Amino acid sequence: MAIVLEDVSKTYEVKGRRIEALKKLSLTIEDGEIFGLIGFSGAGKSTLLRLINLLEAPSSGKVNVNGTELGSLSGDDLRIRRQKIGMIFQQFNLIESKTVYQNIEFVLKASRYDRKKTRGRIEELLDLVGLGDKVDSYPKNLSGGQKQRVGIARALANHPDVLLCDEATSALDPDTTKTILKLLKRINRELGITIVLITHEMEVIKEIADRVGVMTEGEIVEMDDVYSIFSHPEHDVTKGFVQDIYDFTIPPHIDVNERSEVITIKFLNEHAEANYVNQLYRHFECDISILNGRIEYIHDMPLGFLMLHVKGEPGEIIRLKGFIDESRGIERAGIYAKID
Numbered sequence: 465m466a467i468v469l470e471d472v473s474k475t476y477e478v479k480g481r482r483i484e485a486l487k488k489l490s491l492t493i494e495d496g497e498i499f500g501l502i503g504f505s506g507a508g509k510s511t512l513l514r515l516i517n518l519l520e521a522p523s524s525g526k527v528n529v530n531g532t533e534l535g536s537l538s539g540d541d542l543r544i545r546r547q548k549i550g551m552i553f554q555q556f557n558l559i560e561s562k563t564v565y566q567n568i569e570f571v572l573k574a575s576r577y578d579r580k581k582t583r584g585r586i587e588e589l590l591d592l593v594g595l596g597d598k599v600d601s602y603p604k605n606l607s608g609g610q611k612q613r614v615g616i617a618r619a620l621a622n623h624p625d626v627l628l629c630d631e632a633t634s635a636l637d638p639d640t641t642k643t644i645l646k647l648l649k650r651i652n653r654e655l656g657i658t659i660v661l662i663t664h665e666m667e668v669i670k671e672i673a674d675r676v677g678v679m680t681e682g683e684i685v686e687m688d689d690v691y692s693i694f695s696h697p698e699h700d701v702t703k704g705f706v707q708d709i710y711d712f713t714i715p716p717h718i719d720v721n722e723r724s725e726v727i728t729i730k731f732l733n734e735h736a737e738a739n740y741v742n743q744l745y746r747h748f749e750c751d752i753s754i755l756n757g758r759i760e761y762i763h764d765m766p767l768g769f770l771m772l773h774v775k776g777e778p779g780e781i782i783r784l785k786g787f788i789d790e791s792r793g794i795e796r797a798g799i800y801a802k803i804d
């Protein structure tokens with residue numbers, strides 16, 4: 465059971481102009497995983513989500529969700545299948561004139577949910593998202609984070625097996641973003657719901673995704689587990705996104721020549737926490753100062769970057785670089801190219 469897209473294309477015609485929003489894209493999202501799609505505006509992310517959500521049909525290719533070929537559905541079958549795909553939005557999309565209770569009741573009514581069970585289900589959902597005391601509040605009296613919690617409760621009302629998140633935290637401050645992402649992760653782990661999220665923020669991917677696809681111009685140009693994408697980005701677009709997090713630029717006053725080099729080192733896994741700089745001091749007659757450094761924990765696995773300014777005889781600097789290149793779990797990082 466999974467979401468499988470096979471050679472999917474989507475073309476729009478606008479005033480006689482063809483826009484290829486998706487170009488023969490193939491992708492398998494495994495059951496129970498959190499899959500993040502990152503890309504700049506116009507890359508085709510929302511279009512992809514609308515195909516999975518059955519809001520639109522592909523121009524060619526196949527979309528299969530949990531064993532059902534979506535193109536084959538119509539009428540009631542389509543309506544029922546759609547209920548099994550929940551969705552949350554950047555602007556929450558709550559009905560302002562309805563209370564929290566009524567917002568969720570609305571989707572349960574639409575799905576002809578057993579009326580006798582409706583109140584119990586809504587209370588259960590609000591408890592799950594930590595809003596048990598807001599049942600009679602109106603959206604205008606809720607914070608952004610609380611509104612998104614209502615959005616999540618509403619999306620889960622019909623026991624979906626897939627939850628699609630369209631820039632779900634882009635309107636929230638960093639702290640609220642973290643709590644919402646934690647909630648989504650808990651929902652994924654505890655309820656086993658597959659989550660597909662689209663974002664333009666690498667922080668969001670780092671925080672929550674198991675795997676990530678990088679989209680540009682209607683194609684997925686790189687796809688891997690999140691640690692691999694962060695530690696070894698291949699495509700220029702991916703490098704640009706990663707560099708947004710590791711913004712390591714050489715300070716302008718640092719002179720770079722054969723006796724004075726800036727070396728950025730990448731430490732993988734447990735090597736990030738070792739006393740590596742100590743070893744460099746001990747082994748080489750160089751003057752070493754730290755210009756920048758950071759350890760990131762991705763799914764609890766450390767990934768470290770350290771920018772060093774090394775001064776010394778050219779031969780000694782070459783030996784030091786050779787030592788780094790031969791050390792296990794340690795690599796020279798270079799500077800990831802920034803794409804504007």
Ligand SMILES: Nc1ncnc2c1ncn2[C@@H]1O[C@H](COP(=O)(O)OP(=O)(O)OP(=O)(O)O)[C@@H](O)[C@H]1O
Pocket residue numbers: 476477478483484485503504505506507508509510511512
């Ligand atoms: N209904 C539509 N009619 C015509 N063109 C469309 C339509 N929907 C999307 N497009 C075009 O398809 C391309 C991909 O758009 P899409 O919204 O999927 O990108 P995106 O990555 O989600 O961007 P954003 O983050 O800005 O939403 C864009 O060139 C867009 O203008």
